[in-house]
Amino acid sequence: MTAAAKRIILSAEALLKAFGGNVAVQNVSMAFAEGRLHSILGPNGAGKTTLFNLLTKDLTPDTGTVRLEGADVTGLKPHQIARRGLSRSYQISSVYLDMTARENVWVASYRALAGGALVFWRRADRDAAVRDHADTYLRRLGLMSFADVPTKELSYGDQRLLEIAVTLASEPRIILLDEPTAGLSRQETEKVKRVIAALKGEFTIVMIEHNMGVVMEISDEISVMNRGAVIAHGSPAEIQGNKTVQEAYFGG
Known part of the structure; x- marks a missing residue:
């Protein structure tokens, strides 16, 4: 079933976040479909973790809207978001x-x-x-x-x-995973990958991950960020063949 045919459970609408003169997230819009595993790729500093922090309300956007099951939750606190069924892990084990x-x-x-x-x-x-x-x-x-x-x-x-x-x-109904295989051995990475793959369908999963093999193997959809903006979105096969992604992320 395509993402369009799935119910959108979480969405970001034109989110913008700047720190001083540095725009970390630049008018980013994304929609996360129920039961899908949606990965977010991008080089260091692309704005991926800042986007996560905006979705969980650890940060407040300068402009834009976060919607959870259609409701505007932009003004809620992190614990209120969590009570509505959104939970996250962090890049460093917490x-x-x-x-x-x-x-x-x-x-x-x-x-x-x-x-x-x-x-x-x-x-x-x-x-x-x-x-x-x-x-x-x-x-x-x-x-x-x-x-x-x-x-x-x-x-x-x-x-x-x-x-x-x-x-x-x-x-939770929605799980945000921030680099779940970072710092792991190959064997540990395989174990974590199998666990995450087994959760697909039961939960909506949004994942930041640098291990390209993991992302391409288990993702349903992939969005690619660079310099705070979304530069591509599609299936793993579509992202692998995207020239803009190759230039910005894979080095051409």
């Missing part, structure tokens, strides 16, 4: 290193089951529903054998998988 893997997922599970509240979350280990909820995602990501291991003792690849488990435990 899990709590001194907690166990299970405790990390408990936090997101308790938030999900308590309707966003995090009061007295440490009681979650006595709450069977929260424990079962957390273990569901640890098991799904292949991390159950590390459930009670301090996160700082996990490999970096397993820390990235744990971050995805935390993201899923918040029960």
